[in-house]
Each structure stands twice: as structure tokens, then as C-alpha cells.
Amino acid sequence: QITLKESGPTVVKPTQTxxxxxxxxxxxxxxxxxxxxxxxxxxxxxxxxxxxIYWDDDKRYSASLKTRLTVTKDTSxxxxxxxxxxxxxxxxxxxxxxHEYSGSYYFDSWGQGTLVTVSS
Amino acid sequence: xxxxxxxxxxxxxxxxxxxxxxxxxxxxxxxxxxxxQKPGQAPVLVIYYDTERPSGIPERFSGSNSWNTATLTxxxxxxxxxxxxxxxxxxxxxxxxxxGGTKVTVL
Numbered sequence: 001q002i003t004l005k006e007s008g009p010t011v012v013k014p015t016q017t018x019x020x021x022x023x024x025x026x027x028x029x030x031x032x033x034x035x036x037x038x039x040x041x042x043x044x045x046x047x048x049x050x051x052x053i054y055w056d057d058d059k060r061y062s063a064s065l066k067t068r069l070t071v072t073k074d075t076s077x078x079x080x081x082x083x084x085x086x087x088x089x090x091x092x093x094x095x096x097x098x099h100e101y102s103g104s105y106y107f108d109s110w111g112q113g114t115l116v117t118v119s120s
Numbered sequence: 121x122x123x124x125x126x127x128x129x130x131x132x133x134x135x136x137x138x139x140x141x142x143x144x145x146x147x148x149x150x151x152x153x154x155x156x157q158k159p160g161q162a163p164v165l166v167i168y169y170d171t172e173r174p175s176g177i178p179e180r181f182s183g184s185n186s187w188n189t190a191t192l193t194x195x196x197x198x199x200x201x202x203x204x205x206x207x208x209x210x211x212x213x214x215x216x217x218x219x220g221g222t223k224v225t226v227l
Contacts, residue, residue: 049215096162105216108174110164112162113162
């Protein structure tokens with residue numbers, strides 16, 4: 001059974017860098033085809049894809065946010081890390097990580113999400 | 121950038137059929153995936169590749185996709201189906217695209 005769990009700060013200040021961790025279980029980030037994506041959802045709004053990283057270290061980013069995003073993986077811990085720079089109040093959202101089998105282009109298992117509020 | 125359009129809300133009586141649409145330019149040429157999201161919960165995949173159901177998803181959920189509209193059909197609607205539903209596609213330029221969501225209310 002695939003499970004994912006996000007962790008990180010609940011509050012960040014404007015201009016700070018957000019770092020979120022996704023702990024993965026039930027699959028290995030080194031297994032061919034494994035992928036983990038990040039998706040966010042502002043309160044009361046729709047889902048927005050941010051980034052995805054694959055077992056072979058291929059990475060894709062949302063065009064509108066790519067200058068602010070970095071996604072990496074720690075295979076020793078089976079974790080994926082998302083960094084977003086220059087946080088702004090409009091970045092207040094629930095951030096989800098989710099599993100994708102490479103090339104499927106959909107996310108079949110999602111973490112519970114973590115709410116991040118950007119406020120001074 | 122590629123865009124998906126969903127009606128904001130749909131209301132349906134218990135036992136009836138709900139049809140949720142997802143519009144996009146030539147969406148019929150893409151694979152459409154659908155997610156159900158209940159308040160305070162993470163999205164759950166209910167349909168992938170237009171018509172496929174993950175294990176554990178009731179047969180009451182079905183999908184279709186043609187021309188400029190994809191449709192999620194929920195037959196014999198139950199109170200537990202009340203949720204927000206999102207469609208999603210992958211586009212070679214925009215990559216992962218989500219629709220704005222449709223809130224299904226069971227009367």
C-alpha cells in the first residue's frame with residue numbers, strides 16, 4: 001500500500017523560503033517508474049500542479065512557478081523535498097505530495113496535505 | 121496554456137444520475153482523469169484514462185471523453201457522493217492541468 005505524508009512549517013513569513021518534505025512508503029524512489037508530484041490548493045480554490053520528480057532524477061516544474069521551485073529526493077530516506085523561494089501571502093495553501101507512475105500522467109495516491117500560511 | 125472548464129456546481133437527488141462535464145480544446149485527444157475531494161480531505165482518484173476505475177471505486181462511477189468534452193457520470197447517487205470533483209489532463213506544454221472543480225450537492 002502506497003502512502004505519502006507531508007511535513008513542514010505551518011507558518012512562513014513573506015520572502016522566506018518554504019521547505020516541505022514528503023515521506024514515502026509502499027514504494028521506492030529508486031524503482032524504475034516511480035514519481036512523486038507536488039500539488040497545492042489555496043483555501044476554497046482549485047488544485048494547482050507545482051512539480052514532479054522521477055526515479056531517474058528527471059524533474060518537471062510548473063512554468064509559472066519554475067523560477068521559485070526546486071524538487072529533490074533523498075533515496076536513503078525515501079523522501080522528496082520541495083523548496084519554494086520568496087513566499088507571498090498568495091502562496092497560502094494546502095500542499096499535497098502524490099505518487100505517479102512515470103508516464104501515466106496522473107496521481108494515484110495522495111498524502112493528507114499540509115496547510116501552509118504565509119503571514120508576517 | 122491549456123485550460124479545463126468545469127461547471128461550479130451540480131445538484132442531484134439521491135438515486136438519480138449526475139453528469140459532470142469537463143471542457144477543453146480537443147480534449148477528446150487527451151487522457152482525462154477525475155478526482156473526488158470531500159471537505160478537509162485529500163483528493164481521491166475515481167477515474168483514470170477516461171474510463172478506467174481504480175480498485176475500490178464503485179461501478180456507479182464512469183467516464184467518457186469525446187471531442188471537446190469529457191464527462192464523469194455518477195449513477196444512483198448517494199449522500200456520500202457529495203464532494204468536489206476535479207478533472208485533470210496532461211498537456212505537452214502546460215503539463216499537469218486541473219479543472220476548476222464542480223461541487224456536487226445531493227438534495
